[in-house]
Amino acid sequence: MGAVRRIEPERQAPVLKDAIEGFLAGVSNPNTARAYATALRALTEKFGSYTPVTVFEGEAAADRVAAWFIERWGSTSAATVNARLNALASAGGWWRDQGWITEDPLRRLKRRPVEADRTRSLDRAEVAELLGREGIALRERTLWRLLYESAARSSEVLGLDAEELDLRNRRARVRRKGGAVDVIVWRTGTARLLPRLLAGRRTGPVFATDRRARVALPPADIDAGSGKARLSYRRAAELFEAATGGWTLHQLRHSALTHAAEDGANTSTLLAYSGHTSVASLARYARVSGEALACWQAGRDPAARRR
Structure with missing residues (x-):
């Protein structure tokens, strides 16, 4: 006689609103939770709060998600695109862990490379x-x-x-x-x-x-x-x-740190000022601006000193 195996009942997938609330409840950092909520709120605006989360299963669903994401954020900066992808990917991974979905609905999308930008600091004027x-x-x-x-x-x-x-x-x-x-x-x-x-x-x-x-x-x-x-x-x-x-709020922080470095703030002061814990993270913010570099070069110009 064969062994008798108990068949576990399938877990019913919740609607999108409840799936999002369940995910966000486990995000301990309030700032991260707010950032994630921005992307997930847009998801409900498109697909409906009371749509079962299984709407993201299948090849057609992956196409719809990719088309929506590109229309919604395709023209924004690489940093914004990557931040929204991180939020959606974190939620999707958690939903897979719960057994509500089995596939990655973001598989048609890729993170964008973020190019180094050394001119983001605003000048003092x-x-x-x-x-x-x-x-x-x-x-x-x-x-x-x-x-x-x-x-x-x-x-x-x-x-x-x-x-x-x-x-x-x-x-x-x-x-x-x-x-x-x-x-x-x-x-x-x-x-x-x-x-x-x-x-x-x-x-x-x-x-x-x-x-x-x-x-x-x-x-x-x-x-x-x-x-x-x-x-x-x-x-x-x-x-x-x-x-x-078109400036960003982050440029105010970037500019403050650059100007402090130009004014001679030492590394310890800049770390305390910025809240960074490593010099490597601080380096890209404390880079001297083109304006300050030009002033420094002018001060070293022998012709300028003769005048």
């Missing part, structure tokens, strides 16, 4: 003009100046809550990339703007939306007094790019 420009809303003026003066990452600054600020000593505690708790500092320009922006608030997100949140969000991302939500990176980046004709 450009930064000064931007930060002193009239007609910029107080929230954006404060955010941009804080990003430049602190050289912090955008996610670190946008994640700040009012109670984490030490206004008297011009510093705040932030959670760096990787989860380490660190301190950022700023100068007089930011110190004058922050109290105006907060207007007496002692809790809630430092940088909040202009109106009350229209969707359910974690309590930590809502100002209890006004009901306004934390300003998202996507919206902050859109406003900055529109105001500058």
